[in-house]
Amino acid sequence: xxxxxxxxxxxxxxxxxxxxxxxxxxxxxxxxxxxxxxxxxxxxxxxxxxxxxxxxxxxxxxxxxxxxxxxxxxxxxxxxxxxxxxxxxxxxxxxxxxxxxxxxxxxxxxxxxxxxxxxxxxxxxxxxxxxxxxxxxxxxxxxxxxxxxx
Numbered sequence: 486x487x488x489x490x491x492x493x494x495x496x497x498x499x500x501x502x503x504x505x506x507x508x509x510x511x512x513x514x515x516x517x518x519x520x521x522x523x524x525x526x527x528x529x530x531x532x533x534x535x536x537x538x539x540x541x542x543x544x545x546x547x548x549x550x551x552x553x554x555x556x557x558x559x560x561x562x563x564x565x566x567x568x569x570x571x572x573x574x575x576x577x578x579x580x581x582x583x584x585x586x587x588x589x590x591x592x593x594x595x596x597x598x599x600x601x602x603x604x605x606x607x608x609x610x611x612x613x614x615x616x617x618x619x620x621x622x623x624x625x626x627x628x629x630x631x632x633x634x635x
Contacts, residue, residue, distance in 0.1 A: 489632040496624025503617030510610035517589040519602060522550035524584045528560060546580045550599055552590045559588075559599050561606070 527544040546561040561580070580586065580601075587602040600606055 489628045492624050493628035493632075496621045496626075496628060498621070499617045499624060500621025503614045503619075503621050506610045506614030506617060508614075510608075510614060513589070513591060513600070513610070514607070517591050518552070519587055520550055520552060520590055520599075521585050522548040522559075522588045522599065522601070524580045524582055524586065525549045525558065526582070548580075548586060548588065548599075548601065550588050550590065552592070552597060552599070555597075557597060557599065561601055 524546050526547045528547060530543045530545075547558055548561060549556060549558045551557075588599040589602050589607070590597065590599045
């Protein structure tokens with residue numbers, strides 16, 4: 486396999502993931518219910534020597550909400566993280582334990598899930614989708630262009 490084929494395959498994967506993120510964004514923004522949730526705890530991940538960069542810790546807020554009489558718990562899409570010694574044991578999150586937040590609840594008939602109704606959180610799949618789609622097209626175009634030059 487030559488370099489152009491590797492670049493082409495990489496571009497196709499990026500394009501695929503980009504399109505998947507865009508589809509997720511547009512599906513999520515069509516049909517949802519707003520309700521409230523409470524931040525009930527944090528999931529903590531610790532790695533002593535994360536990729537040879539030293540200690541790493543990340544905190545992901547867990548929120549709890551009730552939808553159609555049933556209580557659910559979900560992880561927030563965004564974690565706070567830090568590297569190095571002397572990191573705070575308190576999560577560096579904009580959400581504190583006990584905070585009440587609005588969430589968007591999605592129910593497609595098979596699965597119920599929710600995301601915190603925050604502009605950055607909601608637009609994350611859109612931003613990732615656009616970046617990956619453009620990058621995928623650039624990689625595919627480069628592979629095709631340089632493949633024809635040889």
